[in-house]
Amino acid sequence: MxxxxxxxxxxxxxxxxxxxxxxxxxxxxxxxxxxxxxxxxxxxxxxxxxxxxxxxxxxxxxxxxxxxxxxxxxxxxxxxxxxxxxxxxxxxxxxxxxxxxxxxxxxxxxxxxxxxxxxxxxxxxxxxxxxxxxxxxxxxxxxxxxxxFFPHPRTIMESVLAEAKLSKANKEFLADFADGRLGLVKRIIEEDSFGEIEGAVKKIMYLAKADINERLDAAQKLTDEKNKAGLPRLVLYWMLYLRTRLSEPKAQKMLSGLLALNEIVNKPQYNHRLALENFLISL
CATH class of the missing domain: 3.40.50.300 (P-loop containing nucleotide triphosphate hydrolases)
Incomplete structure (x- = not known):
């Protein structure tokens, strides 16, 4: 072989x-x-x-x-x-x-x-x-x-990113954000998903300050037929972003809730809308 x-x-x-x-x-x-x-x-x-x-x-x-x-x-x-x-x-x-x-x-x-x-x-x-x-x-x-399988060490991530046609700022961002997920890095580069990540970050930061009705409306929209397939990736983006903000006490609490939510949204037998509502209400 x-x-x-x-x-x-x-x-x-x-x-x-x-x-x-x-x-x-x-x-x-x-x-x-x-x-x-x-x-x-x-x-x-x-x-x-x-x-x-x-x-x-x-x-x-x-x-x-x-x-x-x-x-x-x-x-x-x-x-x-x-x-x-x-x-x-x-x-x-x-x-x-x-x-x-x-x-x-x-x-x-x-x-x-x-x-x-x-x-x-x-x-x-x-x-x-x-x-x-x-x-x-x-x-x-x-x-x-x-x-x-375990996340790749940062040395491997930086080595791969060194070959990418990205700005230095975007390379450093991905090395931090992806948390050793080389497959995620490749997908973000191939799909040019930086805007999608930015939108996901803005959404979670907005919802953290929104009133209860807005949070429940968001849970309904994010789990409807049109959007539910993208929910696992959205939750992953939220998790990875908040992991880079662990020095902030509120981020630690939110990340703890997201870890539990991530377990559920990757399993079709559970009620994703209810789980998302519970998470957003807890913010």
Whole structure:
């Protein structure tokens, strides 16, 4: 196996797969866990490419994008896995399935996946990618080898940002704001999301001073059909901004509430509007 990797960082996790491939000791299921947008899916895709010899027909990516709401992984998506693994690999010894944001599987989808994990196919490997492993059934996590991912050190962030075509001020801002989330940095640069971040910051600062009716109206609008898909990212932006203001007592209190809110908005089975209302009322 080639030892060169395109994914930045996560050296311990890379070596784990190098040894497993060279020793013929690949597991049938892995759980990639860690904060949002740090590079878990990126490494999962690269591992799949190495194992399948970049055979596109042998890689299946499952996301929430195919669901009606865009916020859950439907049981129909899990059934695709059963059909996918029933066909022999085209380009190598394995077929590879990546389930991104696996915590978005409702219990019905998880139970369907459990049946697949209970009777693993010798020529298939499944990777569950999630920022909320606690949202998965214990019977699922116990059948996976968990591989933890941690935020990148600032040295790596600064090294990557040094190559970016950004102003010095924006580079310094991202190094602080992203908190080791290299995937977030890349998304912000690619989508030019600085204005979106500024808008998110202005919104939380305004709501902190708004009256109760304005806060409740905001909770309703942010969780309606038009906006609810963007709520997890908005909450993440609020968290990251307030983390840079921890010297302020009010910011510490708000961040504590946001950490709890972030747990909820990433799980479709909970009432997001009620959780957001409770957070905004507490400001």
């Amino acid at each position: 080639a030892t060169s990797w395109r994914t930045i960082g996560f050296e311990k996790n890379k070596k784990l797969f190098e040894r497993a491939i060279e020793g013929g000791e690949l597991g049938h299921a892995y759980l990639f866990s860690g904060p949002e947008m740090i590079g878990k899916r990126t490494l999962a895709v690269e591992v799949a490419n190495k194992i399948t010899n970049i055979s596109v027909p042998d890689i299946l990516m499952i996301t929430s994008a195919g669901s009606e709401s865009g916020q859950t992984i439907a049981i129909e998506d899990i059934r695709k896995i059963k059909n996918f693994v029933s066909i022999r690999p085209y380009g190598g010894a394995y077929k590879f399935i990546i389930i991104d944001d696996a915590h978005l599987m409702p219990e019905t989808s998880q139970n369907s996946l459990l049946k697949i994990l209970e009777e693993p196919n010798a020529s298939s490997i499944i990777i569950l990618v999630t920022a909320c492993p606690e949202a998965l059934l214990p019977t699922i996590t116990s059948r996976c080898q968990e591989i933890q």
